[in-house]
Amino acid sequence: MAVGRPRNFDPEKALEKALRVFWRRGYEGASLPELTKAMGINRPSMYATFGNKEQLFKKAVDRYSEEPTAYLAECLAAPTVREVAEWLIRGTAERLACPKNPRGCLILQGALACGKESESIRRDLVARRAEQERAICERFAQAKAGELPKGVDPNDLARYVSTIMQGLAVQAASGATGEELLGIADVALRHFP
Amino acid sequence: MAVGRPRNFDPEKALEKALRVFWRRGYEGASLPELTKAMGINRPSMYATFGNKEQLFKKAVDRYSEEPTAYLAECLAAPTVREVAEWLIRGTAERLACPKNPRGCLILQGALACGKESESIRRDLVARRAEQERAICERFAQAKAGELPKGVDPNDLARYVSTIMQGLAVQAASGATGEELLGIADVALRHFP
DNA sequence: ATTGTTCTGTACCGGTCGGTAAAAATTTAT
DNA sequence: ATAAATTTTTACCGACCGGTACAGAACAAT
Numbered sequence: 143m144a145v146g147r148p149r150n151f152d153p154e155k156a157l158e159k160a161l162r163v164f165w166r167r168g169y170e171g172a173s174l175p176e177l178t179k180a181m182g183i184n185r186p187s188m189y190a191t192f193g194n195k196e197q198l199f200k201k202a203v204d205r206y207s208e209e210p211t212a213y214l215a216e217c218l219a220a221p222t223v224r225e226v227a228e229w230l231i232r233g234t235a236e237r238l239a240c241p242k243n244p245r246g247c248l249i250l251q252g253a254l255a256c257g258k259e260s261e262s263i264r265r266d267l268v269a270r271r272a273e274q275e276r277a278i279c280e281r282f283a284q285a286k287a288g289e290l291p292k293g294v295d296p297n298d299l300a301r302y303v304s305t306i307m308q309g310l311a312v313q314a315a316s317g318a319t320g321e322e323l324l325g326i327a328d329v330a331l332r333h334f335p
Numbered sequence: 336m337a338v339g340r341p342r343n344f345d346p347e348k349a350l351e352k353a354l355r356v357f358w359r360r361g362y363e364g365a366s367l368p369e370l371t372k373a374m375g376i377n378r379p380s381m382y383a384t385f386g387n388k389e390q391l392f393k394k395a396v397d398r399y400s401e402e403p404t405a406y407l408a409e410c411l412a413a414p415t416v417r418e419v420a421e422w423l424i425r426g427t428a429e430r431l432a433c434p435k436n437p438r439g440c441l442i443l444q445g446a447l448a449c450g451k452e453s454e455s456i457r458r459d460l461v462a463r464r465a466e467q468e469r470a471i472c473e474r475f476a477q478a479k480a481g482e483l484p485k486g487v488d489p490n491d492l493a494r495y496v497s498t499i500m501q502g503l504a505v506q507a508a509s510g511a512t513g514e515e516l517l518g519i520a521d522v523a524l525r526h527f528p
Numbered sequence: 529a530t531t532g533t534t535c536t537g538t539a540c541c542g543g544t545c546g547g548t549a550a551a552a553a554t555t556t557a558t
Numbered sequence: 559a560t561a562a563a564t565t566t567t568t569a570c571c572g573a574c575c576g577g578t579a580c581a582g583a584a585c586a587a588t
Contacts, residue, residue: 146564147554168448170363174546176451186548187566195546212452246448254508255361255444258369268509294525305519309502313494315447316461323489326498332487333339333526339534340584367576377537379578388576 153191156181160192161202165244168198169253169263183234199263206248207270208281210237214274218281223289226281227334234307235327239320246315250308275304291335299335306330346384349374354395358437362392362446362456387471392445392456399441400463404432407467411474415484416489419474420496420527427500428520432513439508443501468497484528492528499523 156159159180163172174195178188192198195320217229253264290296310317310323318326352373356365367388371381385391403516410422442464446457475489483489503516509521 171450257364305502309498
C-alpha cells in the first residue's frame with residue numbers, strides 16, 4: 143500500500159501557516175495565492191489535501207480553537223466565580239499579548255462582517271462564540287449561594303465576562319501592547335464582584 | 336449657472352444607503368453592485384459623485400461618526416468619571432440596540448481584518464478608535480482627586496471603558512438582543528469604581 | 529432650433545478571485 | 559522494465575472585482 147508519489151510537505155505545518163494568514167487577514171481577506179505561498183505549496187496540492195478554501199478555513203479554526211477551548215475548560219473548573227473570571231480575563235489578555243502570534247482573535251476577526259457569499263462562515267464563527275459564552279453561563283449558573291451579589295443574573299455576568307474578552311481581542315487587533323491589555327484586565331478584575 | 340442635465344438622486348440619501356451596506360458588510364464585503372443597487376444609482380454616477388469606493392467609504396464613515404462623536408463629547412462633559420462611564424457604556428448599549436440600524440459598529444467591523452489592499456482603510460479605522468480612546472483618557476486624567484480609587488491609572492480605566500464599548504459592539508454584531516446588551520452594561524456599571 | 533454642459537445607461541477594460549483539467553514527475557508493485 | 563497510483567506543475571476556466579469610455583438623454587443659454 144501507500145503507492146504513488148509521496149507529498150513533499152507536512153499538512154500540519156501547512157495548516158498552521160494557513161491559520162496564521164487567516165488570523166491576520168480574515169477569511170475573505172486571505173487570498174489563495176497568499177495562503178498557498180505561506181503554506182509553501184501550490185493550489186492543486188491545497189485542494190487535494192484540504193478540499194477548498196472554506197474547508198481549509200474551518201480546519202484552521204478547529205486547530206486554532208484547540209488551545210483556547212482547553213484553556214476555557216480549565217478556567218471553568220476553578221472553584222469560585224471570582225477565580226473563573228480572573229483566569230478567563232487575565233488569561234485572555236496574556237494570550238492576546240503573545241508576540242509570536244498575529245494580533246487579535248481568529249474567531250472574532252475571521253469574519254465579523256463580510257460579503258454575502260461568506261455569510262455561512264460568519265454564522266459559524268458567531269455560533270462558536272455563542273458556544274463559549276454558553277459554557278460560561280452554565281458555569282456561573284452553578285455558583286454557590288452567596289457567591290454572586292444578589293440582583294446579578296449569572297447570565298448577565300457571564301455575558302459581561304465574554305464582552306470583556308472580546309473587547310480585549312479588539313484592543314489587541316488595534317495594536318494595544320501587552321502592558322495595556324494586562325492593565326485593562328487588572329481594572330476589570332479589581333472591580334469584579 | 337448649474338447648467339446641464341440635473342442628477343436625479345439625492346447624494347445625501349445615496350450616501351446614507353451606502354453607509355448601511357458598509358455597516359453590514361464591511362469595506363471589502365460590500366461590492367460595487369450591492370452598493371450602487373442600494374443607492375439606487377449606477378456605477379458612473381457613483382464615481383462622478385463620490386470619487387471611488389475608498390472615498391465613498393470614508394465619506395460614509397464620516398457621516399456615521401457624526402452622531403457618536405457628538406454623543407461622546409456630550410458624555411465627556413458629565414461632571415464625574417462615574418457619570419461619564421455611565422453615559423458612555425449605557426449609551427453605547429442603547430445605540431447598539433436600536434433596531435433600525437444594522438448590528439454592530441461600522442468603525443469596528445468596517446475593516447477589523449482585511450486583505451493587504453485595504454490595509455490603509457483598516458489603519459484609518461484603528462486611528463479613529465484610538466482617537467476616541469484618547470479623548471476618554473484625557474477626560475479621566477482630569478478627574479478630581481479622590482474621584483478614582485487610588486492605584487487605578489486613569490489611562491487604564493479609560494481603556495477599560497473603551498474595551499467594554501467595543502465588546503458590546505461585538506456582542507451586537509453577534510446577534511445579542513437589546514435586553515442582553517443593557518444587562519451587560521448594567522453589570523459593568525454596577526461594579527464600576 | 530442649436531449649442532454647450534452635465535448626467536445616465538450600456539458596455540466594456542484589465543486584473544484577480546476561487547477552482548480545475550491535464551500532463552509531467554516520482555514513488556511502489558509486478 | 560513496465561504498470562499503476564499519487565503528487566506536483568503549469569496552464570487555464572468562468573465569474574466577479576473595481577474602474578472607465580462613450581454614446582445618448584436632459585437640461586440652460588443663446
